[in-house]
Amino acid sequence: xxVIPPAAIFPAVxxxxxxxxxxxxxxxxxxxxxxxxxxTPSTTTLSTSSSxxxxxxxxxxxxxxxxxxxxxxxxxxxxxxxxxxGTLSAGTASYVATFSSAGTETLTAEYSGDSTYAxxxxxxxxxxxxxxxxxxxVPAFLSSVVAxxxxxxxxxxxxxxxxxxxxxxxxxxxIVISNGTVENIDGDGHCVYYSGNAYFAxxxxxxxxxxxxNGVYELSGGGYLAPEGTAHLDCE
Numbered sequence: 001x002x003v004i005p006p007a008a009i010f011p012a013v014x015x016x017x018x019x020x021x022x023x024x025x026x027x028x029x030x031x032x033x034x035x036x037x038x039x040t041p042s043t044t045t046l047s048t049s050s051s052x053x054x055x056x057x058x059x060x061x062x063x064x065x066x067x068x069x070x071x072x073x074x075x076x077x078x079x080x081x082x083x084x085x086g087t088l089s090a091g092t093a094s095y096v097a098t099f100s101s102a103g104t105e106t107l108t109a110e111y112s113g114d115s116t117y118a119x120x121x122x123x124x125x126x127x128x129x130x131x132x133x134x135x136x137x138v139p140a141f142l143s144s145v146v147a148x149x150x151x152x153x154x155x156x157x158x159x160x161x162x163x164x165x166x167x168x169x170x171x172x173x174x175i176v177i178s179n180g181t182v183e184n185i186d187g188d189g190h191c192v193y194y195s196g197n198a199y200f201a202x203x204x205x206x207x208x209x210x211x212x213x214n215g216v217y218e219l220s221g222g223g224y225l226a227p228e229g230t231a232h233l234d235c236e
Contacts, residue, residue, distance in 0.1 A: 037113030042070055046109040046122035055102050055129050055152060055171070061086075062094045063109035063122065072114040079106050099129045102152075102171050102197055130154070130173055130199065155184050157201040162186040163223065166235055171196035172225065180218060187223025191235035195228040 042065055049060040061084075063074040068091030075085050076095045086093030088111075099105055105127045113119035155161055155174035163185060172194045176184045185192060198215060216226040216233070224233050 037118055038116035040067075040117050042066065042111055042113070042117040042120045044074070044109050044111045044120045044122040046076075046107060046125050048107065048125055048127055051126070052128045052130065053099065055100055057129075058096050058098050059127055060094055060096050061107060061109065062092060063111070065091050065093070065111045065117075065120070067091070067117065070111065070114060070117040072112050075110045075112065077108045077110065080108075099127070102129050102173070102199065104128050152196070155201075157184055160184050160186050160220070162221075163188060163190045163192055163219070166190050167192045168228065169194045169196075171199070173199040174201050175199065175217070175225070176201050177217065182217050182219050182225055185219045185225060186221040187219030187225075189222040189235065190219075191223050191233055192219070192225045193228045193230070194225070198225060 045064045045066075047062050047064070049062075053059050061076050063076070063086065065074065065088060070091060071088055073085050073087050074093040074095075075082050076097065077083065078097070083097055084095040086095045093109075097107075107125050107127060109122040111117075111120050151169050152171040153169050153173070155172070155176075157174050157176045161184060167190070169192065172192070174184070175182055175198055177200060198217070214227070214230070216224055216230060219225055223235055224230075226233060
């Protein structure tokens, strides 16, 4: 019978016993075929070039990862959905975002980590997007259904817009409400319909009270500011 020297048996036994055990220790052992990030903590901070823009405008998102020796990429998210990525250079990464719709964007930055530094996520930063003015191209009234989906109107809170016929818009901003009536739109009995959102002069506000619970507001001079499709309004 051939006798196998103990020196030949020991390495095989050691490998059979220790390697499976070590494979279960994620912080200590990494299977050569897998990937992992480091364990040194990192922090990610997000800043924006502006906290308020008009719809269609851009804002630069800048992520700073500490320690600055960290490498890899940063993912920028809006309400939890990725909108772009940036590669770290000297601890910073940036992305230029465009927001086409009025509202409040809640932004975060996620650092993916590298072989030394662990991943990290920034605190949320908000950017307010207001309706974009269509400028001098906005006629006195708009009756086209196509215009209802394309035209944003920013009103001057100090001056009244006189409506000469039923009008259709997308977003309407700069609305001044006094005693339940829109003071800076003279409806003259006509209706102004919007397919997007209506914003008060001080910024986006929620509806309050029974008269505007459905986004319908009375206009100075008669008529209504109301969402597209609102039925049973007394409009001339």
